[in-house]
Amino acid sequence: MxxxxxxxxxxxxxxxxxxxxxxxxxxxxxxxxxxxxxFNDFHTAMEKHFxxxxxxxxxxxxxxxxxxxxxTQMMRMEHQQMRQIFAQMQTSLAERDDEQYLxxxxxxxxxxxxxxxxxxxxxxxxxxxxxxxxxxSILERIxxx
Amino acid sequence: xNTANLALQQTPPLSxxxxxxxxxxxxxILASLLLIYIGPDIFSSRWGLNILALTHLFTLGFVSMIMxxxxxxxxxxxxxxxxxxxxxxxxxIHILLTVGSLSLTSGFIFGQDFLLRIAIVLLxxxxxxxxxxxxxxxxxxxxxxxxxxxLALLALLITAGLGIGLVVRFAYGITLPLAxxxxxxxxxxxxVGWVGLLIIAIAYQVVPMxxxxxxxxxxxxxxxxxxxxxVLLLWTLAYLWLENNKLVGWISILIGLGLAxxxxxxxxxQIKRLRKIPDVTLNFWRVGAVGLLLSIILWxxxxxxxxxxxxxxxxxxxxxxxxxxxxxxVIQGMLYKIVPFLVWLHLQNQQLNPLRTVNMxxxxxxxxxxxxxxxxxxxxxxxxxxxxxILTLQFPNLIYLTGIILLVAFILxxxxxxxxxxxxxxxxxxxx
Numbered sequence: 001m002x003x004x005x006x007x008x009x010x011x012x013x014x015x016x017x018x019x020x021x022x023x024x025x026x027x028x029x030x031x032x033x034x035x036x037x038x039f040n041d042f043h044t045a046m047e048k049h050f051x052x053x054x055x056x057x058x059x060x061x062x063x064x065x066x067x068x069x070x071x072t073q074m075m076r077m078e079h080q081q082m083r084q085i086f087a088q089m090q091t092s093l094a095e096r097d098d099e100q101y102l103x104x105x106x107x108x109x110x111x112x113x114x115x116x117x118x119x120x121x122x123x124x125x126x127x128x129x130x131x132x133x134x135x136x137s138i139l140e141r142i143x144x145x
Numbered sequence: 146x147n148t149a150n151l152a153l154q155q156t157p158p159l160s161x162x163x164x165x166x167x168x169x170x171x172x173x174i175l176a177s178l179l180l181i182y183i184g185p186d187i188f189s190s191r192w193g194l195n196i197l198a199l200t201h202l203f204t205l206g207f208v209s210m211i212m213x214x215x216x217x218x219x220x221x222x223x224x225x226x227x228x229x230x231x232x233x234x235x236x237x238i239h240i241l242l243t244v245g246s247l248s249l250t251s252g253f254i255f256g257q258d259f260l261l262r263i264a265i266v267l268l269x270x271x272x273x274x275x276x277x278x279x280x281x282x283x284x285x286x287x288x289x290x291x292x293x294x295x296l297a298l299l300a301l302l303i304t305a306g307l308g309i310g311l312v313v314r315f316a317y318g319i320t321l322p323l324a325x326x327x328x329x330x331x332x333x334x335x336x337v338g339w340v341g342l343l344i345i346a347i348a349y350q351v352v353p354m355x356x357x358x359x360x361x362x363x364x365x366x367x368x369x370x371x372x373x374x375x376v377l378l379l380w381t382l383a384y385l386w387l388e389n390n391k392l393v394g395w396i397s398i399l400i401g402l403g404l405a406x407x408x409x410x411x412x413x414x415q416i417k418r419l420r421k422i423p424d425v426t427l428n429f430w431r432v433g434a435v436g437l438l439l440s441i442i443l444w445x446x447x448x449x450x451x452x453x454x455x456x457x458x459x460x461x462x463x464x465x466x467x468x469x470x471x472x473x474x475v476i477q478g479m480l481y482k483i484v485p486f487l488v489w490l491h492l493q494n495q496q497l498n499p500l501r502t503v504n505m506x507x508x509x510x511x512x513x514x515x516x517x518x519x520x521x522x523x524x525x526x527x528x529x530x531x532x533x534x535i536l537t538l539q540f541p542n543l544i545y546l547t548g549i550i551l552l553v554a555f556i557l558x559x560x561x562x563x564x565x566x567x568x569x570x571x572x573x574x575x576x577x
Contacts, residue, residue, distance in 0.1 A: 017357050017419070018357070018419060020357070021357045021419035021420045021421075022419075024420060024422060025420070025421050025422060028421075028422040071225075074155055077497075081493060081497075088507075099512075100510075102422065102512065103510035103511060103512035103513055104510050106510065106511045106512055107485075107486070107489055107510045107511045109354075109355075109357075109420075110354075110482065110486040110511070111486075111490070113354040113355075114222050114354075117222055117223070117350065117354070118222060118225070121223065121288055122225050
């Protein structure tokens with residue numbers, strides 16, 4: 001099967017969702033040491049995904065279409081919003097404040113999921129359409145980082 | 146162009162969906178009061194005008210009201226589009242729907258033809274403009290949820306068309322042929338077509354999203370809604386042509402089975418969820434799926450064992466289980482995610498707008514906007530009201546108690562929503 005941007009990036013979303021849920025479950029059970037590791041894994045995976053999008057995928061799309069103020073701009077802004085919540089979550093984790101963490105994680109989940117929905121249903125298919133078979137070389141560049 | 150403005154353009158202003166959401170519980174309150182007012186007489190006739198008023202307070206004033214708001218909010222996320230002039234358009238549609246629902250139901254209660262005539266115009270305008278505008282926004286996009294939304298809108302058109310035809314009968318004293326059959330077709334398209342298909346389409350998105358469950362099966366997402374729509378069409382033609390023939394009953398069993406697949410699959414996915422923390426929306430959705438399955442079992446049993454279907458309590462129990470146990474459950478569950486998130490999102494967007502932000506403050510998170518405790522409390526009160534309403538079928542005098550508990554449930558819902566809105570205003574003031 002030909003590798004598409006939509007398939008590969010959607011799979012990363014699923015992976016991040018899984019670690020997100022693990023960390024949240026651990027915080028709810030107040031298993032703080034485990035939660036520290038899991039949150040860290042989640043945070044790293046998200047940052048890696050964002051970087052791949054912002055530095056390679058979105059830039060390539062913007063360069064090809066000349067659209068820098070379009071949907072990719074919107075996605076970049078939502079990444080910033082999520083980064084703000086990551087920072088707050090990190091603080092609440094350090095303070096062992098489960099109530100605060102769970103309220104933030106609830107908010108992050110909604111923000112993240114509607115963001116993913118827009119990417120998976122609109123932006124990624126659009127990028128696949130623009131690049132066609134070239135998608136493979138973009139994915140190789142992403143793997144190289 | 147600054148990024149904050151772009152973000153604001155992407156999601157409609159908070160007032161667009163919220164006006165629908167905070168109006169709906171008021172109709173729930175009216176419905177509860179009407180229930181208390183009617184009292185045990187409710188069981189005297191199926192088509193009593195008071196029952197018509199009561200059912201429409203729920204289906205138009207509560208269910209359709211929230212569905213309209215939710216669709217307007219969902220459009221940017223699922224279709225990447227936003228309705229033209231969102232505030233103006235939504236306020237017109239909202240006023241038409243609100244006043245239209247009030248005049249229809251009060252027309253039924255007070256037997257006033259002119260109120261019904263007003264309702265025909267207002268509701269007609271509201272539904273047709275809503276379908277036209279949203280339908281237009283959905284033209285360019287593809288996907289399973291989009292197909293589901295389009296078919297649900299088509300079902301809304303059929304429901305509204307038939308409904309208007311049926312009200313013309315009352316308002317102008319015109320006798321319609323097959324009035325009873327048309328009424329059954331109207332309510333089936335309304336409940337299964339418009340509301341049912343829309344809930345299924347939205348569930349494809351939100352069930353995996355809220356609880357991090359696996360996705361619904363791809364084939365199911367592709368085929369269930371179109372098949373249900375086609376079976377509904379087939380059932381309608383058979384019913385019009387053959388009336389109460391056995392075949393019509395068998396076709397409607399297919400509709401029930403299709404919905405049952407959805408209910409069972411939803412429960413199954415929720416068992417496999419990765420997110421195990423307590424969640425009020427999950428409670429609403431689980432009870433909702435069970436309510437759906439119970440209503441289908443009752444429906445199919447009534448077709449096979451016609452003696453049951455002839456009992457006076459049968460249609461009422463069916464309505465309680467399907468609307469009260471399924472539709473109202475999942476809708477309220479959804480509100481507890483959508484409203485706190487929207488309040489947060491709009492405050493966050495305001496904060497990011499450098500032209501309007503003066504003070505950077507910490508935006509309250511979703512669980513501070515509506516506390517899980519108060520949402521949970523409202524869930525239990527509503528659940529008790531549901532049980533009481535079922536018991537009322539056996540003990541008619543319980544209707545007063547049912548009415549009061551239901552009233553409390555809707556007041557608490559409205560209180561939770563208004564409190565979120567109040568917090569929004571106060572935080573907004575401290576930002577600016």
